[in-house]
Amino acid sequence: xxxxxxxxxxxxxxxxxxxxxxxxxxxxxxxxxxxxxxxxxxxxxxxxxxxxxxxxxxxxxxxxxxxxxxxxxxxxxxxxxxxxxxxxxxxxxxxxxxxxxxxxxxxxxxxxxx
Amino acid sequence: xxxxxxxxxxxxxxxxxxxxxxxxxxxxxxxxxxxxxxxxxxxxxxxxxxxxxxxxxxxxxxxxxxxxxxxxxxxxxxxxxxxxxxxxxxxxxxxxxxxxxxxxxxxxxxx
Numbered sequence: 001x002x003x004x005x006x007x008x009x010x011x012x013x014x015x016x017x018x019x020x021x022x023x024x025x026x027x028x029x030x031x032x033x034x035x036x037x038x039x040x041x042x043x044x045x046x047x048x049x050x051x052x053x054x055x056x057x058x059x060x061x062x063x064x065x066x067x068x069x070x071x072x073x074x075x076x077x078x079x080x081x082x083x084x085x086x087x088x089x090x091x092x093x094x095x096x097x098x099x100x101x102x103x104x105x106x107x108x109x110x111x112x113x114x
Numbered sequence: 115x116x117x118x119x120x121x122x123x124x125x126x127x128x129x130x131x132x133x134x135x136x137x138x139x140x141x142x143x144x145x146x147x148x149x150x151x152x153x154x155x156x157x158x159x160x161x162x163x164x165x166x167x168x169x170x171x172x173x174x175x176x177x178x179x180x181x182x183x184x185x186x187x188x189x190x191x192x193x194x195x196x197x198x199x200x201x202x203x204x205x206x207x208x209x210x211x212x213x214x215x216x217x218x219x220x221x222x223x224x225x
Contacts, residue, residue, distance in 0.1 A: 004157075033211060042120075042203050042215030043158065056212050090157050094211045103148070103211040105157035 003027055004093050004106035012112045013081050021076040021109045023091030031055070032074040033103065034066060035090040043090055049074055078111075086113045118206050120216025127194055128224050135219045136188045137204035144206040148213070149178065149189045152201045161202075162189075194223045 003026035013019050025032050031050045035043035045058035049068035063079040072093075078085055088110050094103040119138045127133045137147075145166055150158035164171045164178045164187065171178045175192040191198055199222050205213040 006157075031211065033213070035213075040218075042205075042217050043213070045212050045214070048212055058212075092211070092213075101211065102160055102163065103213065104160060105150075107155075107157045 004091060004104050006089075006091050006106035006109050008109060009107065010110045010112075012114060015081055015083060015113055017081050018077065018079045019081060019111060021078075021089050021091075021111070023074045023076070023093075023106060025072045025074070025091075025093035026104055029093035029095045029104075030072050031094045032068055032072065033092045033094070034074070034076045035092065035105075036060070037088040037090055037108070039087070046076070081113045083113050086111060118204060118214050118216045120204050120219060122219060123217070124220040124222075126222045126224060129195060131194050131223070133191050133194055133198075133221055133223070134188055135202055135204070135221075136186065137206075137216050138184075138186045139206050139214075140185065141206070141208065141214075142185070143208045144214075145209070146207045146211075147178070147180065147187050148205050148207075149176070150203045150205065150215075152203065152218075158203060191221075194221075196223045196225045199223050 005024045007022045033048040034046040037043040047057040048055045052068045065077045068074045088108040090108045092103040092105045148163035149161045152158045162173045162176045177190040180187045201218045204216040
């Protein structure tokens with residue numbers, strides 16, 4: 001088991017609503033990345049936070065936003081939920097900042113939009 | 115240019131066999147190539163990773179082979195066991211762990 005924890009584990013929301021997902025990074029890690037994994041597909045990079053600043057973003061619309069706190073935990077916010085947002089949302093923590101080091105994933109939050 | 119192509123989509127081997135999963139990439143700026151294992155309902159778990167300055171890396175029963183000129187890398191699982199049945203993802207990153215994942219390979223090891 002990694003030291004990365006995500007909450008909640010499961011969530012059901014209605015189209016048009018807003019959702020906040022949370023991630024606690026592994027001790028000593030200052031970088032948190034969020035990924036979306038649709039059923040049967042590989043994870044897709046949403047964005048990354050390094051020392052409380054956004055440090056890169058994938059091909060996701062602005063209604064996907066995030067925060068990183070001084071203790072390096074992070075939130076992913078999604079506004080105006082769409083049915084296609086139904087997926088497993090994964091948080092990964094790493095300690096490298098701009099360098100590549102091992103990235104460890106949490107167990108994910110399964111979001112269902114109805 | 116950001117894609118990582120993974121094959122096969124699924125694979126069935128007998129216990130003790132050596133499944134091989136292949137990945138190809140286009141972006142020559144990638145400098146980090148990890149493999150992840152994912153069980154249903156769980157997050158991906160890091161298995162092994164390689165950088166382009168070496169051609170092979172072994173950790174336990176898992177081996178990565180890396181061919182920089184062909185822009186390909188592969189995962190070999192020695193003496194495969196039923197407990198290895200899972201989905202395997204290759205990935206690549208240029209810097210900062212912004213991972214680009216392959217589509218995944220569903221491995222089933224028959225006992």
